[in-house]
Amino acid sequence: MTADRDELHAWVDGRLDGERLRRFEQRLDADPALRAEAQAWRSQTEALKGLARDVLDEPLPERLTAAAQGIAPGRRTANAPGREAAASADAVRRARDPRLWLAAATLAALAWTAGWISHARFAPPGASLARTAPPEFVRDAVAAHVVYAPEVRHPVEVAATQHEHLVQWLSKRLGAPLTVPSLDARGWSLVGGRLLPGADGARAQFMYQDASGARLTLYVADAGGLSGDTAFRFDSDGRIAAFYWIDGRFGYTLSAQTDRATLLALAEEVYRQLTRASPAPA
Amino acid sequence: MSPAHDALIVLIPRLRRYARVLCADAASADDLVQDTLERACERLAQWRSGSDLRAWSFAIMHNLFVSETRRPRYRLEVAADAAPGDATFDPGASWAAAHDLERALRALPLAQRQALLLVAFEDMSYDQVATVMGVPLGTVMSRLSRARSRLRQLLDPDAGGAPRAAPRLRLLK
Numbered sequence: 001m002t003a004d005r006d007e008l009h010a011w012v013d014g015r016l017d018g019e020r021l022r023r024f025e026q027r028l029d030a031d032p033a034l035r036a037e038a039q040a041w042r043s044q045t046e047a048l049k050g051l052a053r054d055v056l057d058e059p060l061p062e063r064l065t066a067a068a069q070g071i072a073p074g075r076r077t078a079n080a081p082g083r084e085a086a087a088s089a090d091a092v093r094r095a096r097d098p099r100l101w102l103a104a105a106t107l108a109a110l111a112w113t114a115g116w117i118s119h120a121r122f123a124p125p126g127a128s129l130a131r132t133a134p135p136e137f138v139r140d141a142v143a144a145h146v147v148y149a150p151e152v153r154h155p156v157e158v159a160a161t162q163h164e165h166l167v168q169w170l171s172k173r174l175g176a177p178l179t180v181p182s183l184d185a186r187g188w189s190l191v192g193g194r195l196l197p198g199a200d201g202a203r204a205q206f207m208y209q210d211a212s213g214a215r216l217t218l219y220v221a222d223a224g225g226l227s228g229d230t231a232f233r234f235d236s237d238g239r240i241a242a243f244y245w246i247d248g249r250f251g252y253t254l255s256a257q258t259d260r261a262t263l264l265a266l267a268e269e270v271y272r273q274l275t276r277a278s279p280a281p282a
Numbered sequence: 283m284s285p286a287h288d289a290l291i292v293l294i295p296r297l298r299r300y301a302r303v304l305c306a307d308a309a310s311a312d313d314l315v316q317d318t319l320e321r322a323c324e325r326l327a328q329w330r331s332g333s334d335l336r337a338w339s340f341a342i343m344h345n346l347f348v349s350e351t352r353r354p355r356y357r358l359e360v361a362a363d364a365a366p367g368d369a370t371f372d373p374g375a376s377w378a379a380a381h382d383l384e385r386a387l388r389a390l391p392l393a394q395r396q397a398l399l400l401v402a403f404e405d406m407s408y409d410q411v412a413t414v415m416g417v418p419l420g421t422v423m424s425r426l427s428r429a430r431s432r433l434r435q436l437l438d439p440d441a442g443g444a445p446r447a448a449p450r451l452r453l454l455k
Contacts, residue, residue: 002420009408009426013401041430044437047383048402055299060291061312064298067319068290070326153307158381169378195385 008034012041134235135226136199138244141219141253144196144205145240149215149255156192156207166193173202176249178220179277181270183208188216188266200224216256218270223251232267234260243267247274286326289335290319296336297343300403303387304347304395314350318343334410341414344396386436394429397422 007024010016016024028035148155158166163180171178173195180190188208196203201222208216223246230246241263244253252274254267297318301311321342322329329338387395393415400411408426412419 002423005427006408006423009401009423009430012430013405015407037434040434040438044383044430044433045402047379048387048398051380051383051387051403052299052302055302056295058295058298060294064294064312064315064319065291067316067323068294069287070323162377165377165381169381172378173382 008038008041011038012045134233134242134244135223135246135251137203137219137221137223137251138235138242138253140196140198140203140221141205141217141244142237142240142242142255144219145215145217145242145255148194148205148207149217149257155215157194159192160190162192163190170195170204174204174220174222174250175201178204179274180206181218181273183216183266183269186266186269187211191215198222214257216254216258216266219253219255221251221253222249226251232264232271234264236260245271247271284326286329286331286335287323290322290339293336293339294319296404297339300340300399301343303384303399303403314343314347317346321346334413336404337406337410337414340400340404340406341416344414347396348392382437386433389436390429390432394425394432397425398429398433401426 004027007016007020007027011021011024011028028038158169160166167178167180170193180193182190184190187210189210191207191209193204193206196205198221203219203221206218206220208218210216226246229248232243232245234241234243236242239257240255241258241260242253242255243263244251245267246252252270254263254270256263256266294315297315298311301314301318302308305311305314318339322339325342329335387399390398396415397411400406400414401408406414408419408422412422415422
C-alpha cells in the first residue's frame with residue numbers, strides 16, 4: 001500500500017515523530033519481515049551518509065570558486081568564450097573522453113580475442129606440445145588485459161597505495177585469501193587491481209608496470225570444474241603472450257606483450273610466491 | 283559580489299560530494315560542478331531571491347547530468363580512482379564495505395540513484411527531491427523504493443525474503 005510505503009521511507013529517514021512514529025513502530029512489531037527490510041534500509045542509509053564525507057572538508061579548487069562568482073573559467077579560454085572556442089574545448093574534452101577510448105578498446109579486445117581463440121583452435125597439431133584450447137578464464141584474462149593495460153586514467157580500480165585494502169577487498173569478493181606477488185625485484189611495480197565479473201563469480205586483475213610503462217596483468221579466477229593442478233601452459237596470438245595454470249581453487253593467467261622467455265621467468269616467480277604464501281595442503 | 287554568489291560558494295562542498303559519487307573520478311566530478319556553477323551564474327536572474335538556492339542548484343546539476351549522460355562527458359560508470367588522502371580511510375572492513383556500496387550505487391539506474399542520494403546525502407525532503415528531479419512526489423517515492431530494494435539485493439544477494447517480486451539482479455556474484 002502506498003501510504004505504508006511512504007511511512008516506511010519516512011521511518012528509514014528518521015522523519016517520523018509523535019503519533020505517526022508510534023503507530024509505525026507498532027506496524028513493525030507486528031511484521032518481522034517489514035522490520036527486517038526497514039532496518040536493512042536504515043543501515044544502508046547510514047552507510048550512504050558516510051560516503052565521500054571527506055570531500056566536504058577538502059579545500060575548494062580555485063576554478064570552482066571562480067565559476068561560482070561568474071568569473072570566466074580558466075578551463076576554456078581566458079576571454080569570454082566564443083562559440084568556436086567553447087566548441088573546440090568541448091571537442092578536445094570529448095576526444096580525451098576515456099569512455100570513447102574504452103569503447104574502441106573493447107572492440108579491439110573483441111577482435112583480438114576472436115583472433116586469439118581461432119588462433120588457438122586452428123593451430124596445427126603438434127605446433128606445441130599437447131596444445132588444447134585454453135580454458136574460458138584465460139580468454140577472459142586476455143580480453144581484460146587488452147582492455148585495461150592501455151588505460152591511462154583508470155588502469156586500476158584500487159591503486160597499489162592502498163595495498164592492504166585492495167587485498168582484503170578482493171579476497172572478500174573472491175571468497176578466499178589472495179596473495180599479490182611482489183615483482184619489484186624484477187623491475188615490475190604493482191599499479192593496483194580491479195574486480196571483474198566472470199561466468200561463475202568475481203575475478204581479480206592485478207596490474208604491474210615496468211620503467212618503460214609496459215604493463216603486465218595477473219588474472220585470478222575461480223577454476224570452477226577444472227580439475228587439479230596443472231603445469232604452466234603458454235599461448236599467444238603473436239602480440240599478447242599468456243602463461244596460465246591452475247593451482248587449487250584458482251586459475252591464474254599472466255599476460256603481457258613480451259616474449260615467451262621473459263614471461264616464463266615472471267610466471268615462475270609469481271608461482272613461487274603464491275605457493276610460498278599458501279602451501280598446498282598435505 | 284552578490285549574496286547569491288556567496289551562497290553558491292557555500293554550496294560548493296555539497297555539490298562536489300554529490301558529484302563525486304555520481305561520476306567516475308574526481309576530475310569529472312569537478313567538471314560537472316564547474317558546469318553547474320557556470321550555468322547557475324548565467325541564470326542567476328531567473329532565481330527568485332528567497333527561494334531554495336540549494337534545490338535550484340541541484341536541479342541544474344541534475345539536468346546537466348541527465349543531458350550529458352546521453353552525450354557522455356563526465357564518465358559515470360567506472361568506479362572511482364583512489365582519491366588523495368585515502369590513506370586516512372577507516373581500516374579494512376569498512377573500507378571494503380564503502381567501496382562495495384559505491385559500486386552498487388553505480389549499478390542503480392540514474393534516476394533511482396539520484397533520488398536516493400538527494401535524500402540520504404543531502405537530507406532533502408521528498409518534496410524537494412520531486413522539485414529537483416521535476417517529477418511528481420509519487421514517482422520519487424517509487425524510485426526510492428526501487429533504489430533501496432535493489433541496493434539491498436546488490437549488497438547482500440542472500441538477504442532472504444525480499445518482499446517485492448523485483449527481478450533478482452546480481453552484480454558480480
